[in-house]
Amino acid sequence: MPHRTIHIFRKGLRLHDNPTLLAALESSDVIFPVYLLDKNFVSSNTNIGSNRWNFLLQSIEDLHCNLQKLNSCLFVIRGDYKKVLRDYVQKWNITQVTIDLEIEPYYREMDDTLKAMGHELGFQLLSLVSHTLYDVRRIIDMNCGQAPLTYKKFLHILSIAGDPELPVQQITEEHFKKYMTPANTYLIEEHRVPLPEDLAIPRSKSSNWIGGESHGLRRLEHHLEKQGWISEFKKPQTVPNSLLPSTTGLSPYFNLGCLSVRVFFHRLSKIYAQAKNHSLPPVSLQGQLLWREFFYTVASSTPNFTKMVGNPICLQIDWYKDDEKLNRWRMAQTGFPWIDAIMTQLREEGWIHHLARHAVACFLTRGDLWISWEEGMKVFEELLLDADYSINAGNWMWLSASAFFHHYTRILCPVRFGKRTDPDGNYIRKYLPLLKDLPVKYIYEPWTAPEEIQKQAKCIIGQDYPFPMVDHKVVSEHNLQLMRLVREQQHNTAQLTQDAAHDPMELDIKDCLRQNKEPDVSENSNTKRRCLEDTSVETVKSLDPCKLKVC
Ligand code: FAD
Secondary structure, eight states: OOEEEEEEESSOOOSSSOHHHHHHHHTEEEEEEEEEEOHHHHHHHOOOOHHHHHHHHHHHHHHHHHHHTTTOOOEEEESOHHHHHHHHHHHTTOOEEEEEEOOSHHHHHHHHHHHHHHHHHTOEEEEEEOSSSSOHHHHHHHTTTSOOOSHHHHHHHHHHHOSOOOOOOOOOTTTSOTTSSOOOHHHHHHTOOOOGGGGTOOOOSOOSOOOSHHHHHHHHHHHHTOHHHHHHOOGGGSOTTOSSOSSOOOHHHHHTTSSOHHHHHHHHHHHHHHSSSOOOTTTSHHHHHHHHHHHHHHHHHSTTTTOSTTOTTSOOOOOBOOHHHHHHHHTTOSSOHHHHHHHHHHHHHSOOOHHHHHHHHHIIIIITTOBOHHHHHHHHHHHOTTOOHHHHHHHHHHHTTSSSOOOTTOOOOTTHHHHTTOTTOHHHHHHOGGGTTSOGGGSSOGGGSOHHHHHHTTOOBTTTBOOOSSOHHHHHHHHHHHHHHHHHHTHHHHHHTOOSSOOGGGHHHHHHHHHTOOOOGGGGSTTOOOOOSSOOHHHHHTSOGGGOOOO
16 A cells, blocks of 8 residues: 655755655655744754755755656645654645655654654655665674774775765656646645745855755766866865865765765776776775765764763863953964964855864864863854764764874974965965965964065054964973873773774875975074974873863
């Protein structure tokens, strides 16, 4: 007997490679595609800023338009999801609810609620994997019930698991038989996709990123045409401060499931098969998708993954609590133009390059401010279009050397790191127009510019733009010492996410730092500051550990 089905779009906002929707269509004669917009549920589980809201609403609108082209539509139902779902299951005589499987604890809780509701109201729940390359539960089973905690181990398990399953067929008009979605003008209007103002959300000012499957697919196809670029892609060799993304910029689309990771993975495989040579994980594009998969797998089985306390893989560190400093970092007021330009791009546009994320994350945590990675993660969660439960926390732990990354003596310099790929400071000039008239010599260190030059550039340091909030050399050496003690004291925890042998995960940052070696131009500056990019263990040993505070 065919079902009357509600298909709930949670992520998976697409019609290509959508196995759950396909299964729903194949088992039903009536289907209601639904997006449950429960603002309370959203705000109690994630901090979502206005750019991300705008991107989400654009993606839902795009889905609605694409469904309309297939004789269907999307019903956006607002309100408490438990209440509205209960109402609509009864009102529409629903016998099946379909929904993608997700790994976040709040979505798992939602699934338990749906299961219980299904028992009570008599509908069956169908849930399939579509947001990851693999069913992460299978990877964990294959690793004796535990998530592989290093990328190397993870790759080993995947070599046994084989390639991810192939994408399922595109959903077409054929799948939506006529009148399969009972909709009239009134119903469509009642459940239309809200505009930002309907939700009291300011309209996004940035037009660089437009949400939705259609835009995502265009971006994907554009990249896939560049077969040489795809084959040679090595993440550490991409430019963090280019004015347009030097990587694919697909993450916001993968994040909401506007694009399928399996489609991207298999299209990459085809290109690699035709190429003479191609790059490999961890630096290749497939390697990037596998990092995503790695963090999803670990997050799915690690309690309190997005927290330090109660998180068994995370070093327990007595980070400083300093709201004033945190706020200066958040609001792009650190006095280091490279850091402030990145934080401005993040706030205005919602996307920054991976290595730019490295720079600001290292600065906030183990590099300069010694503020908890959780605070940085929350700011990213609000501002990033691609903010993701597993990937965001995983990378913050990595950057703060709390887990996954172990070359903690390598500290990124807030002056020299950006200079390497943008010596003229065009990126800074774009995002911090206040500094745009400074000569090249001072753009990364405006505090070293003589007063006359500052006047000519109409930017007086300490008045129009702040002095650097810390002496990088002093604080980074001190922090390094703290980190060394933490890792000595918590050796067992530190070992959990570290391979005894070489871990390819660490290539990424090593390569990037290797390329960052250049004469220390800041040595010639007025203040004679020396910037660290790689403080040695010898330096650490020469400091007095007794004066340092660790957890
Ligand atoms: P590409 O280099 O083109 O890679 C293709 C895809 O691979 C990405 O779209 C993404 O889905 C995946 N990917 C790439 N790098 C990583 C990585 N290091 N870990 C996991 N998956 C990766 N990425 C997010 O999607 N959401 C986040 O919330 C997020 N938070 C981060 C926080 C910090 C502190 C850092 C250092 C990185 C974070 N990243 C996050 C990872 C990475 O920076 C972005 O995925 C990447 O920059 C997105 O740009 P892209 O699509 O051009 O990536």
